[in-house]
Amino acid sequence: MKRHLTFLSSDSLQGRKLGTEVPGLDIAADYIRANAKSNGLNPGVENYFQKVSLVSVKPNENNFIEVIDNRGTVRLWSEKLISYGKSSGEIEMQNEGIILLGFATEDSITTDVEGKVVVVSQSTPELFLEKETGWSSRLERPKIEKITKKNPKAIIFVLNPNIKARNSFSMLDRWLNRERYSLKSPAKNNPPVLIVMPEVADALLGGDGKYNKYLTGVAKGKKKIVSVKKRKVNLKFGSNSEPVEAKNIIGVVEGSDPVLKNEYVIFMAHYDHLGVGKDGDVYNGADDNGSGTVTLLEVAEAFTSLEQKPKRSIVFLWVTCEEIGMFGSNYYTDNPVFPLEKTVACINIDMDGRVYEPRDSVWNKSPKKVKDFDGLFTLCNNVWPEIEEISNSNCEKLGLIPDCSLPSKFLRSSDHYHFHKNGIPIINYATGYHADYHKVGDEVSKISFEKMKRVADLCFLVGYEIANRDEIEFDREEN
Numbered sequence: 001m002k003r004h005l006t007f008l009s010s011d012s013l014q015g016r017k018l019g020t021e022v023p024g025l026d027i028a029a030d031y032i033r034a035n036a037k038s039n040g041l042n043p044g045v046e047n048y049f050q051k052v053s054l055v056s057v058k059p060n061e062n063n064f065i066e067v068i069d070n071r072g073t074v075r076l077w078s079e080k081l082i083s084y085g086k087s088s089g090e091i092e093m094q095n096e097g098i099i100l101l102g103f104a105t106e107d108s109i110t111t112d113v114e115g116k117v118v119v120v121s122q123s124t125p126e127l128f129l130e131k132e133t134g135w136s137s138r139l140e141r142p143k144i145e146k147i148t149k150k151n152p153k154a155i156i157f158v159l160n161p162n163i164k165a166r167n168s169f170s171m172l173d174r175w176l177n178r179e180r181y182s183l184k185s186p187a188k189n190n191p192p193v194l195i196v197m198p199e200v201a202d203a204l205l206g207g208d209g210k211y212n213k214y215l216t217g218v219a220k221g222k223k224k225i226v227s228v229k230k231r232k233v234n235l236k237f238g239s240n241s242e243p244v245e246a247k248n249i250i251g252v253v254e255g256s257d258p259v260l261k262n263e264y265v266i267f268m269a270h271y272d273h274l275g276v277g278k279d280g281d282v283y284n285g286a287d288d289n290g291s292g293t294v295t296l297l298e299v300a301e302a303f304t305s306l307e308q309k310p311k312r313s314i315v316f317l318w319v320t321c322e323e324i325g326m327f328g329s330n331y332y333t334d335n336p337v338f339p340l341e342k343t344v345a346c347i348n349i350d351m352d353g354r355v356y357e358p359r360d361s362v363w364n365k366s367p368k369k370v371k372d373f374d375g376l377f378t379l380c381n382n383v384w385p386e387i388e389e390i391s392n393s394n395c396e397k398l399g400l401i402p403d404c405s406l407p408s409k410f411l412r413s414s415d416h417y418h419f420h421k422n423g424i425p426i427i428n429y430a431t432g433y434h435a436d437y438h439k440v441g442d443e444v445s446k447i448s449f450e451k452m453k454r455v456a457d458l459c460f461l462v463g464y465e466i467a468n469r470d471e472i473e474f475d476r477e478e479n
């Protein structure tokens with residue numbers, strides 16, 4: 001394990017991320033494949049590689065929005081325009097083609113907005129009156145979905161006038177107008193969603209402060225829906241998308257039972273990390289998640305060396321691009337190589353190489369037992385409760401103390417999420433966050449290989465027991 005991890009977390013791999021000068025992510029994939037092969041895993045897909053198609057999105061320069069009155073005078077011209085999605089285009093619209101929907105609460109999305117430019121305030125009436133109105137995608141996304149169903153030409157979000165909109169804008173600008181990646185998806189005809197400063201809405205309503213007044217009225221239950229008069233809006237927005245390819249590595253040990261071999265236990269770990277920092281420092285990600293990557297190689301070797309293979313087949317899935325959006329695991333569950341209905345468990349490992357040090361202040365919130373050398377975070381969903389029993393009884397055999405107290409929000413914290421959401425029983429093993437988490441100090445020198453070995457032993461025993469169970473039954477309700 002040390003030999004593998006020393007290579008995978010060396011500077012020469014440049015932090016295993018897309019887009020680095022040396023293609024370290026691809027080198028890591030080649031390395032994992034070569035070792036999966038020499039460990040005796042059969043290819044789960046042709047040549048072990050499942051292609052993961054992504055797009056990289058870069059914002060365009062020269063985006064703008066302008067508001068012109070009916071005499072042709074430009075009332076506002078601004079480059080402060082953020083595109084929330086991937087689309088590009090130019091829009092021209094005037095008068096009643098532009099419609100203000102207040103905060104787009106349930107009862108204000110009743111009007112006909114087909115083909116119109118819809119102007120919506122971020123946040124809710126309550127938060128607006130309390131002047132607590134930072135941007136929250138959790139609040140805005142459902143609005144976007146509801147308005148989109150009514151086929152508007154565009155949705156323009158206005159930042160609230162009574163907060164420091166300028167700070168809010170630059171934060172969103174940095175976040176959304178960076179180079180980003182997403183899974184390649186079939187082109188949808190969704191309307192563009194844009195974010196602008198409150199001045200734009202003032203210009204549409206005819207003067208400074210008018211938007212604030214309008215929103216205050218809306219929040220206090222007055223008129224919500226307003227069409228614009230004597231104003232025209234022009235805007236240009238967009239981004240450049242380019243296809244990028246990444247890959248998952250998939251190996252398999254075929255089960256020994258003629259029937260049950262068509263069911264699968266999946267071991268998973270992401271092998272990507274954070275790349276190179278602006279100052280040229282390499283994020284080596286020895287623990288995150290070189291440790292899980294290497295643990296899987298070890299577990300694979302244990303299974304291939306068995307003379308009598310377990311009844312069910314065991315799949316080893318090294319997924320890509322977790323750090324930038326869990327794309328590899330998402331792609332796999334969207335395009336499963338082995339049917340999800342036949343997948344009985346997914347055991348994910350994300351960071352299993354550290355033991356507590358006093359400088360890991362982040363652990364102070366952790367339950368005491370995980371700080372012990374024997375402690376291990378064990379996260380299960382409740383699709384098939386027996387999985388936790390199997391895990392716990394094998395922990396006992398090895399002298400490990402499982403901590404199953406992580407709150408359910410951790411079901412979204414790593415790749416296991418995409419299996420969880422498909423109603424598959426999951427376990428996630430981790431030795432926990434530490435002072436070097438997502439820092440350049442996440443180096444191989446700080447790894448406890450003894451701990452990793454114990455987690456590998458546990459993975460083997462748990463996988464073996466699940467794969468040999470006579471019958472596994474549970475309800476595959478999607479989450």
Ligand SMILES: [Zn+2]
Binds near residue numbers: 270288322350
């Ligand atoms: Zn990770």
